[in-house]
Amino acid sequence: MTDAAIGPALDALGDPTRRDLYERILARPSRINALAAAVAVTRPAVSHHVRVLKDAGLVREEEGLLVAALDPLPHLRTYFDRLWFEASVGEGWLRERFAVSRRLQALGAEPAAPRARSA
Numbered sequence: 001m002t003d004a005a006i007g008p009a010l011d012a013l014g015d016p017t018r019r020d021l022y023e024r025i026l027a028r029p030s031r032i033n034a035l036a037a038a039v040a041v042t043r044p045a046v047s048h049h050v051r052v053l054k055d056a057g058l059v060r061e062e063e064g065l066l067v068a069a070l071d072p073l074p075h076l077r078t079y080f081d082r083l084w085f086e087a088s089v090g091e092g093w094l095r096e097r098f099a100v101s102r103r104l105q106a107l108g109a110e111p112a113a114p115r116a117r118s119a
Contacts, residue, residue, distance in 0.1 A: 005056075005057060005072070005075070006072075006075055006076065006079055008055065008056040008057070009056045009057060009058055009072050009075075009076060010076070010079075011056065012052050012053050012055075012056035012058055013056075013058070015049070015052075017039070017041060017045070017049055018049045018052060018053055020039065021035065021039065021046065021049050021050065021053065022053055022058055022059065022068060024038065024039075025053075025059055025066045025067065025068045026068040029062075029065045029066060029067045029068070030065065030066060031064055031065060031066070032046060032047060032050060032066060035050070035066065050066060056072075057069055057071070057072055058072055
């Protein structure tokens with residue numbers, strides 16, 4: 001999973017119903033009918049939510065069973081670990097980090113970020 005693929009996974013898990021379905025599938029792979037019978041939403045709604053989870057790479061189907069894909073989890077963990085680290089070190093550390101980066105950039109020691117083209 002690339003950094004670009006983290007967005008769809010976060011979007012998919014941002015919905016409480018999808019998060020519940022993903023956690024159920026993670027705990028016990030099941031068929032869609034059994035999954036729909038276990039939750040308080042309609043079968044078509046479950047199918048829709050499962051499709052979103054599949055499109056985000058969080059669920060796959062194996063021989064008719066819905067199985068949670070584990071590959072995205074380390075990438076999501078890394079994303080949240082980075083956020084947690086940056087929040088824990090505080091805003092002052094981040095300001096200093098960006099100031100050092102700007103100084104290095106001005107000295108030519110760090111490549112400049114690509115600039116947006118003007119129309």
